Amino acid sequence: MRRSQSSFPALILTLLALGGFGALVMYKAPSQPLLQPVVPTEVLPATSGNSWQEVLQAGFGDNSTPLPTVAIPTEAFVAPTLVSSGDTNAIPLGPSEIEVNPFATATPFSPSTPTLPPPTAAVVSTGAPVTAQAVTRQPVAWQPPPLVAPLSRDALGRDHYWFQRPVDSDATNYGLFYYPFGSDGPNEENVWRIHHGIDMPNPVGQTVRAAGSGTVIWAGDGVYQNSPSYGTVVVIEHDFGYRGEPLYTIYAHLSAALVPRGVYVNAGDVIALVGETGLVSGPHVHFEVRVNDNHYRSTYNPVLWMVPYVGHGVIAGRVVDAFGDLVSDADVTVKRWSTGLIHDTTTTYVLQDNELDVRSDPVWGENFVVGDVPVGRYEIIANIRGERVSKIIDVYEGTTAFVEISPVQPATAQPVDNDE
């Protein structure tokens, strides 16, 4: 009895102790895996300072893919601007005259043509005569970097963005919008010669670079291929072709050719300086792409060959009549679908059924191209002999978005608004 009396609290204590231990075991059991230390089997060089790599390493062990360590910029990005050449003949531009969007507003510059009318639209309103030196002094709005050439992201391999642009990213390195490839200029009454290239207005002395690797087959001034129009010219025959045909690029109106004939150049090598030689009214580089034949009749739209910017694509299309024939000189408007605002305008190639016509791309068969289009959805509107036809397309980075616009096809767009 005494024994039992004295053993009762001992039993309670024992039960409490066991219960406590049990509770401790039950409490510790689920947390035990969390307390197991993660022991890395090896230290990968790429993991330093990269906590996500440790997570991957813990989850997948040696099969985890090392993540690159990207340095975080410590300074705010500053957009590049054109460096002043220091000459004092230029007319200073007021802030209101600086274009905000270089792809959507006019650059007051007159491209090459022997019978140039003075530019009437979108000329700076200083009241003083506009010189080319002045208008090309405009700070260039920030442009995203180009993608890396050669580039062909199209699943069917139709794209051939094999060239880089012939001028630097902080220069004007897109074609003058109002005189695009295949165009006869903006003035219906006083048409210019049909444009076989694109013009990039830049100050005299701006460096011109090889769009791709190859051999310089012409570098000089005077008459090139029986024409004085080109001024000082460099021509490269590339060491890569297109579908078995040779490829050429041409850089015209230069102030100096910096490479001799016969020399081999790599993509991006400085080959010349921008000038205003030949038949021009302002300094620019005229850039041509020729396929198969180094001849005026073998020029193709360079915008389908120059690698797009990051975040941008290209629209190419065919504007045809009810019989499926390409319509010349039709107005094409590119509207951003999300805002309804006009992004860009162009005209279809002027084709005259002669040997000197510009050429449509062998893959696309297009008669208009709009480059430097930010990715997104667009409505493409064509005026086909008075009839308004439109289609909706999506533009993806680094690829060509193709559209055929025909009056016999039902438009995928909203009902046509005839008030415009």
Ligand SMILES: [Zn+2]
């Ligand atoms: Zn030109």
